[in-house]
Amino acid sequence: MTDEQIIEEIKNGNDSAFRELILRYESIVAATVIGMLGNCAEMDDVGQEVFIRFYNSIDNFRGESSVGTYLTRIAINLSLNELKRRKRHNLFFSRPSEAGIDMADNNENNSYHEKKEIVHAAIQKLNAKHRSVIVLRMIDGYSTRETATILKIPSGTVLSRLARAQIKLKEILAPYILGVL
Amino acid sequence: MKRNKNMEKKLQKLLYRSFDEPLSQEEQVKLKTALKSSEELLREKEKITWVRNAISAETGQKFSPFFADRIMRKIRMQKEDLAGKIDDFNISLILSFRKIALAGVVTVLLLLSTNFISQGGLSVDKAMALQQITIEDTWSLNTLISEVVK
Numbered sequence: 442m443t444d445e446q447i448i449e450e451i452k453n454g455n456d457s458a459f460r461e462l463i464l465r466y467e468s469i470v471a472a473t474v475i476g477m478l479g480n481c482a483e484m485d486d487v488g489q490e491v492f493i494r495f496y497n498s499i500d501n502f503r504g505e506s507s508v509g510t511y512l513t514r515i516a517i518n519l520s521l522n523e524l525k526r527r528k529r530h531n532l533f534f535s536r537p538s539e540a541g542i543d544m545a546d547n548n549e550n551n552s553y554h555e556k557k558e559i560v561h562a563a564i565q566k567l568n569a570k571h572r573s574v575i576v577l578r579m580i581d582g583y584s585t586r587e588t589a590t591i592l593k594i595p596s597g598t599v600l601s602r603l604a605r606a607q608i609k610l611k612e613i614l615a616p617y618i619l620g621v622l
Numbered sequence: 623m624k625r626n627k628n629m630e631k632k633l634q635k636l637l638y639r640s641f642d643e644p645l646s647q648e649e650q651v652k653l654k655t656a657l658k659s660s661e662e663l664l665r666e667k668e669k670i671t672w673v674r675n676a677i678s679a680e681t682g683q684k685f686s687p688f689f690a691d692r693i694m695r696k697i698r699m700q701k702e703d704l705a706g707k708i709d710d711f712n713i714s715l716i717l718s719f720r721k722i723a724l725a726g727v728v729t730v731l732l733l734l735s736t737n738f739i740s741q742g743g744l745s746v747d748k749a750m751a752l753q754q755i756t757i758e759d760t761w762s763l764n765t766l767i768s769e770v771v772k
Contacts, residue, residue: 456694463690471683485692488685492693493700560676578642579677585642604638610673618669 444508451499462508463492469509469581470516476576477520479565487523491516506590513581514591517573524569556617563613571606574599633660637667641674 442450442461450458467488474488494515495502502511564572577588578599585603589596611618633656639645640653657664 456697459697460690460694463693467685467689468683471685475683485685485689488689489693489696493696496697556676557679560679564677575677579674582678600639600642603642604635607638607670607673610677611669614673614676618672 445504448499448502448504448508451496459492459496466492466509466512470512472580473513473516473576474520476564476580477517477569477572478523479561483523487516487519490519494519510583510587510591513577513583517577517591521569521573559617560614563610566613567606567609571602571609574602575606575610578603630663633663634666637663638670641670 442458444462444465447458447462447465451462470488470491471484474484474491478484478487491512495512502508506514564575567575573592574588577583577591578585583591585596585599589599592599633653636645636649636653636656640649645653657667
């Protein structure tokens with residue numbers, strides 16, 4: 442079944458078609474939400490909310506963008522909301538580092554952590570603006586133009602944010618890069 | 623010295639852009655030449671490639687098991703909740719309408735019984751407090767004046 446057919450079925454009240462859509466797009470939404478928030482308790486709730494919002498606004502979906510892009514846009518917006526909520530929360534209740542990994546410790550204990558975890562922690566060290574372009578462009582694999590459309594910013598801004606984010610990541614990951622190169 | 627720094631920055635910018643956008647023919651040649659002559663720029667390219675490859679490997683993320691089932695359950699609950707809210711509204715509407723209807727019936731009965739007691743009957747004229755008058759009476763000027771004077 443194509444995405445269009447699935448959407449039509451959902452609009453006609455076929456809930457099992459919606460289940461099919463969830464299975465089809467779970468990994469895309471997961472990559473975005475986990476990329477933005479990290480492996481945390483809230484990731485599942487945000488992921489569920491993405492699909493529920495889509496379900497509730499299915500009648501407004503006109504197919505101008507693909508289902509994946511539409512879901513990614515919701516996922517990015519909800520993740521940014523969650524990051525704002527965390528920031529507000531951290532103002533009142535001090536919380537240990539979000540990433541949960543101290544990069545200085547890693548320097549001495551490289552073998553202990555997987556490369557994946559280290560990179561994941563490095564992404565979490567970026568601010569929300571830089572993180573969103575990195576997640577969309579490099580993890581989700583959207584083009585610069587698609588990333589700009591999802592974030593509703595000019596392509597030039599995407600490129601400059603990408604460059605700054607990569608410089609920052611390069612700095613954070615310097616001990617590991619030097620070890621490999 | 624300053625000019626060299628600016629050139630370096632421009633080339634670095636071009637290098638970063640080359641990963642995300644197709645460069646023009648001229649830009650490609652410029653970058654290629656720069657990469658051949660600058661060890662530093664080449665090293666920068668290797669570092670960025672490492673970072674990008676490492677991040678791109680961050681795919682294949684999954685939510686916890688039974689993710690779809692949990693969403694479907696939530697949607698079912700949402701629908702039931704909505705249906706429950708509509709039912710609650712209908713019931714409260716019927717109950718409040720019943721009260722209003724009952725109050726209306728009681729008022730009409732009270733008016734009729736008051737009328738019955740004071741007028742001694744329940745004819746339409748008595749109920750509406752109308753007198754038996756003829757058409758001539760109605761149009762008679764004297765009657766009209768006397769009524770006004772009264």
